[in-house]
Amino acid sequence: MPRIHFQQQLAALKDKLLAMAALSQQAVISSVEAYLQRDSALCQYVRENETAINAAQREVDEMAYELLAQEQPMAIDLRFILAVIKINGDLERVGDQSMSIAIRTQELLAYPAVDLPVDIASMGEHASRMVRSAIQALLDADAQFADAVVVMDDEIDLMNRVARTELMKVMEENPDVSLQALNAIIIARALERIADHATNISRDVIFWIRGADIRHQVSSAID
Amino acid sequence: MPRIHFQQQLAALKDKLLAMAALSQQAVISSVEAYLQRDSALCQYVRENETAINAAQREVDEMAYELLAQEQPMAIDLRFILAVIKINGDLERVGDQSMSIAIRTQELLAYPAVDLPVDIASMGEHASRMVRSAIQALLDADAQFADAVVVMDDEIDLMNRVARTELMKVMEENPDVSLQALNAIIIARALERIADHATNISRDVIFWIRGADIRHQVSSAID
Numbered sequence: 053m054p055r056i057h058f059q060q061q062l063a064a065l066k067d068k069l070l071a072m073a074a075l076s077q078q079a080v081i082s083s084v085e086a087y088l089q090r091d092s093a094l095c096q097y098v099r100e101n102e103t104a105i106n107a108a109q110r111e112v113d114e115m116a117y118e119l120l121a122q123e124q125p126m127a128i129d130l131r132f133i134l135a136v137i138k139i140n141g142d143l144e145r146v147g148d149q150s151m152s153i154a155i156r157t158q159e160l161l162a163y164p165a166v167d168l169p170v171d172i173a174s175m176g177e178h179a180s181r182m183v184r185s186a187i188q189a190l191l192d193a194d195a196q197f198a199d200a201v202v203v204m205d206d207e208i209d210l211m212n213r214v215a216r217t218e219l220m221k222v223m224e225e226n227p228d229v230s231l232q233a234l235n236a237i238i239i240a241r242a243l244e245r246i247a248d249h250a251t252n253i254s255r256d257v258i259f260w261i262r263g264a265d266i267r268h269q270v271s272s273a274i275d
Numbered sequence: 276m277p278r279i280h281f282q283q284q285l286a287a288l289k290d291k292l293l294a295m296a297a298l299s300q301q302a303v304i305s306s307v308e309a310y311l312q313r314d315s316a317l318c319q320y321v322r323e324n325e326t327a328i329n330a331a332q333r334e335v336d337e338m339a340y341e342l343l344a345q346e347q348p349m350a351i352d353l354r355f356i357l358a359v360i361k362i363n364g365d366l367e368r369v370g371d372q373s374m375s376i377a378i379r380t381q382e383l384l385a386y387p388a389v390d391l392p393v394d395i396a397s398m399g400e401h402a403s404r405m406v407r408s409a410i411q412a413l414l415d416a417d418a419q420f421a422d423a424v425v426v427m428d429d430e431i432d433l434m435n436r437v438a439r440t441e442l443m444k445v446m447e448e449n450p451d452v453s454l455q456a457l458n459a460i461i462i463a464r465a466l467e468r469i470a471d472h473a474t475n476i477s478r479d480v481i482f483w484i485r486g487a488d489i490r491h492q493v494s495s496a497i498d
Binding site: 121124127138223 | 347349
C-alpha cells in the first residue's frame, strides 16, 4: 500500500513538472512571437508568465524534497526525482532566456523595424521543438528519443553562428541599425541557449533511464 | 558508528565540491586575464580546464547520488546534499561562461587592440569575489554572509548595463571596431552571468541552512 501511494506521488510530481514545462514552452513561443509581431503586450505577458514560472519551480522543488525526505526512494525512483530537480532548473532558465528575448524586444520597439539577415522564426521553432521533444522523451521514458534531441543541438548552434557573422557585417556596414542588429544577435543567442537547456533536459532523461539501469545491474551483481 | 561514517562521507562530498569550486574560480580568473593580457595560451588553458570541470562535476554528482541512495539522509543533511547538487550545476555553468569569455578573446586576438569604455578587470574581480564569497558562505554555513553576496549582484548588473550602453555608442560611432565592441559586450554579459550563478549558489546555501531550520520547526510542531 505505501508503495502505491508513493507511485501516485511520483505521478503527481511528473504532472507538476509538466505544468512547469508548459509555462516555459509558452514563454519561448510568446517571446519569439513578440519579436516577430513587435508586440509590446506579448512582452508584458512574458514578464508576468515569468512570475508564474518561478512559483511553479519552487512548488516542483518542494514536492521533490518532500518525496526524498519522507519516502527515501531507491535506485530508479531516486534518479527520477533527481532528474526532475535538474530539469526543473533548466526549465526555469528557459523562462529566463525568454524574458531576456522579451526585454530586448521591448527595447527594439523604440527603434524602426529593419530587415535583418537572421531567421528568428526558424530558430524559435527549432528551439521550441527541442524543448517539447525533450519533455516528450521524459514522458515516454524514451532515452533514444532523448539522444535525438541532443543531436538537434548542432543545427541551432550553426544557425546562431551564421546569424552572428551576418549581423556583425550589418553592424559594420550600417552603424545606424547597430542597436537592432545587436539585439537580434542577443535574441539568436538566447534561442541557442534555450536549445542548450533542452539538451541538458535530454541528458537528464538519459541519465534517469540508463544511469538507473546501470546502477541496478551493478547493485544486483554485488548483492 | 554508521552516523560517524556518514558524516565523513558528507565531509568528503564537501571537499569534492570545493575542488570543483576551485576549478571554476580558476576558469573565471584565467579567462579575464586572457582578455586583459590578450594571451592565447591562457585561452587554451581555459578550454582544457573546462574538461577537468566537467569531469569534477560528474564526480560530485555521482557521490551525491550514492549518498542519497545508500544513506537516506533526513532533514538538514538531505537539504545539504541537494544544495551540493545544485551548486555543482552552477559551478559548471561558471565554467561555461568562462569558456565563452576565452572563445571571444581568442577571436579578438585576430583584430587590433582598442581602448574600450568597459572595465573588464573590475567586473571580473567583482564576479570572482562573488563566487569566492558564495563558496565561503557554504564552508562557514553562514546564511547572513550568503545574503550579502545576493546584494552584491546589483552592482555588477549596473556595471553591465552601463558598459552595454557605452559600447553600443562605440559601435554606432566607430563601425570599424564593432567586432571588438561586440565581444566586449558579450564578455561583460558573461561576467554578469557568472555573478548570477554566485547569487544562485548563495540562495542554495540559504535554502540549506534556513530551509532546513524552517522545515524542522514545522515538522516538530506537527508531530
